[in-house]
Amino acid sequence: MADPIKNILKNNHDIKVNGSLWLESADGHFFGPGPVELLERIAETGSINMAAKAMNMSYKKAWALVNALNTQTSTPVVIAQTGGKKGGGSTVTHEAIELIKYHRQLRERFKDFLEKETQLLKT
Amino acid sequence: MADPIKNILKNNHDIKVNGSLWLESADGHFFGPGPVELLERIAETGSINMAAKAMNMSYKKAWALVNALNTQTSTPVVIAQTGGKKGGGSTVTHEAIELIKYHRQLRERFKDFLEKETQLLKT
Numbered sequence: 376m377a378d379p380i381k382n383i384l385k386n387n388h389d390i391k392v393n394g395s396l397w398l399e400s401a402d403g404h405f406f407g408p409g410p411v412e413l414l415e416r417i418a419e420t421g422s423i424n425m426a427a428k429a430m431n432m433s434y435k436k437a438w439a440l441v442n443a444l445n446t447q448t449s450t451p452v453v454i455a456q457t458g459g460k461k462g463g464g465s466t467v468t469h470e471a472i473e474l475i476k477y478h479r480q481l482r483e484r485f486k487d488f489l490e491k492e493t494q495l496l497k498t
Numbered sequence: 499m500a501d502p503i504k505n506i507l508k509n510n511h512d513i514k515v516n517g518s519l520w521l522e523s524a525d526g527h528f529f530g531p532g533p534v535e536l537l538e539r540i541a542e543t544g545s546i547n548m549a550a551k552a553m554n555m556s557y558k559k560a561w562a563l564v565n566a567l568n569t570q571t572s573t574p575v576v577i578a579q580t581g582g583k584k585g586g587g588s589t590v591t592h593e594a595i596e597l598i599k600y601h602r603q604l605r606e607r608f609k610d611f612l613e614k615e616t617q618l619l620k621t
Contacts, residue, residue, distance in 0.1 A: 380600045383571055383593045389524035392604070394517055398619070401512035448506055470506045477503045481515070481615065488611050492604065496521070 381497050392492035396485050406447065410440050411478045417441075417453055418467045418475065441465075448474075504620050515615035519608050529570065533563050534601045540564075540576055541590045541598065564588075571597075 384390055397407040409430075416426035427437035438455075445451040452471035456464050507513055520530040532553075539549035550560035561578075568574040575594035579587050 380597065383573075383575075383597055384521070384523075384529065385570055385572055390521060391523070392519065393522050394519035394608070396515065396517035398507070398513060399516050400507075400514070406507065447508055449508055450506075452506075474503065474506055484615070485517070485611075488608075492607070 379496075379498060390493075390496060392489050392496060394485070394489060396481065406444075408478075408482075410444055411475060413437060413440050414444070414452060414467060414471050415475050417465055418471065421464050421466065423453070423455060423465050502619075502621060513616075513619060515612050515619060517608070517612060519604065529567075531601075531605075533567055534598060536560060536563050537567070537575060537590060537594050538598055540588055541594065544587050544589065546576070546578060546588050 381390060397405050399405040412430060413426055416429050417423055420426055423437050423441060424434055427434050441453045441455060445453060448470060450470055452468055454466050504513060520528050522528040535553060536549055539552050540546055543549055546560050546564060547557055550557050564576045564578060568576060571593060573593055575591055575597060577589045
């Protein structure tokens with residue numbers, strides 16, 4: 376029987392398997408946790424500005440992300456309104472909700488994978 | 499039934515789930531693909547220098563990695579000899595072989611996870 380890896384590596388107690396996950400396509404576009412969090416917060420607040428603030432992100436960067444997202448999707452995921460009496464307001468589409476849902480489930484499965492691997496590391 | 503995500507995201511054909519994986523402990527030490535590849539190459543070549551060259555890594559950096567590895571493991575994983583008639587030569591220990599084996603299996607399981615998720619993305 377092989378030595379448990381935790382016996383080879385020091386700091387047995389707190390060692391864990393961790394990682395990151397993203398969606399990518401051959402043309403270099405990718406879709407990671409940042410854009411999804413932005414989508415989630417726009418869905419919650421109805422505002423790109425508030426979503427950006429909550430993420431300590433500049434309004435400019437948030438807009439760039441929204442534009443990038445809308446370019447990467449077959450139909451826009453954020454419908455942005457600028458100006459107007461109420462100072463704008465943005466809504467997310469059905470497709471955005473689907474993306475958010477998918478992403479949450481994917482994270483959940485990845486979390487399970489990492490937890491299983493961390494357990495395996497210690498046995 | 500929800501829309502397949504591939505219908506929401508453009509570039510359906512080549513989209514895939516990708517990610518990276520590492521081992522980490524609370525004190526900030528971590529053990530990723532780089533050190534493992536170095537170990538593998540030292541095991542193959544019996545030489546830190548040749549291993550470093552094969553990875554386009556400076557000798558200095560390779561040594562730093564080896565020292566870091568030996569500090570993170572309960573027994574050294576690389577036994578390095580410098581100088582001497584044959585100009586040095588390094589061997590890896592049983593523990594290094596175990597680490598390499600574990601790491602390969604972990605990568606294999608992660609690859610399976612990513613492939614499964616990529617398939618799921620397209621259905």
